Amino acid sequence: MPIFKTISKGKVPVKIYTDEVEHSAMQQLYNMAQLPFIHSHIAAMPDVHFGKGATVGSVIPTKGAIIPAAVGVDIGCGMNAIRLSIKGKDLPDNLRGLRLLIEEAIPVGFNMHKIDRARRSTINALSGGLDRIIGKHKKIYSMRRRPYQTWIRQIGTLGGGNHFIELCLDENDDVWVMLHSGSRGVGNVIGQYFISLAKKDMGRHLVNLPDKDLAYFTEGSSYFDDYVEAVEWAQDYAMANRREMMHLILNALKKKLPKFGVTKEAINCHHNYVSQEVHFGERVFVTRKGAISAGLDELGIIPGSMGAKSFIVRGRGNQQSFCSCSHGAGRKMSRSAAKRQYSEEDVVQQTKGVECRKDKGVIDEIPAAYKDIDKVMNNQSDLVEVIHTLKQIVCVKG
Secondary structure, eight states: OOOOEEEOSSSSOEEESOSOOOHHHHHHHHHHTTOTTBOSOEEEEEEEEOOSSSOEEEEEEESSEEOHHHHOSSTTOEEEEEEEEEEGGGSOSOOHHHHHHHHHHSOOTTOOOSSOOSOHHHHHHHHHHHHHHHHHOHHHHHTSSSHHHHHHHTTTOOOSTTOEEEEEEOTTOEEEEEEEEOOHHHHHHHHHHHHHHHHHHHGGGGGGSSSGGGOOEETTSTTHHHHHHHHHHHHHHHHHHHHHHHHHHHHHHTTTSOOOOEEEEEEEEESEEEEEEEETTEEEEEEEESEEEOOTTOEEEEOOOTTSEEEEEEEOOOGGGTSEEESSSOBSSOHHHHHHHOOHHHHHHHTTTOEEOOSGGGGGGOGGGBOOHHHHHHHTTTTEEEEEEEEEEEEEEO
């Protein structure tokens, strides 16, 4: 499908790949379009909705500036998926045992490993970068109790909210392991610190912004390079966290499943991050807030809700979207609204056939709180090609 609508009231247009955008999200997009350093236009993906700091599902290209709140506090949040060499028929009839194995191997919510579980090579690769960042910004260290022990023990942990681990079957009955997580507590602290620093750094100029959350660092300013270094480290941490989690999950599953291998079809992609790219003849910083890169032939993951389908996709390299696509279905209802409207019985009904928690603690993640994933996928047929359709059979939530 083509671009559905364009907002032309700002300094640059906003090109939107859906006809469903709530007023609050539309206002956020309009506010971003007022900024003087946006390159060409802003793209809003079909899962677009109101978000903290900036619109979820937005792709923001900037020249000479970065907005920390647009990247957010779950820096590097993203997906990891691996296709196994076994079929659905090889799985046990009762899947509860597999879910419990995963929950035993991977701490969820606020929990972390009691001891260091990550591979030493992963810890060594990350340690030096964090030392440099904290050396320049000691307040990051003081914002979190026992920060060194915490970040190490959180490598290979899930977190809460919409983060999940799933076993899925594709159209060929192949088994996939798919997970969604980010940079955990250390990424949150880094994000909060630099968002606050950007607001302080702008000082009296903050009042000239359409929204104070759009405070930014300009290239060449005292904190710009420090933020770029810190956000890149947090993105590396998030990627390593997902890899270590997958390593622990596969080792756990081997206790119950027949011998399996891991195919070459493995994908690890961010959807809350910033990177330097070339678009429309200019090198720019591209912030994807709830969007993934969909360059030509690039593989990506688009999950639905815990009761819906998910998709492995191949990018079409669409320039108007800055080679991007949605990161999922996108919320259509706030967490508090979902808790008010739905019950545990509703969760049971909407997650039939999925081995997962069905208690009041996951009501805010009920499938009805999300947009229709099929419609989202139809709206971005110009952006990606579906190569595998997955249906989850086990889901672990934080």
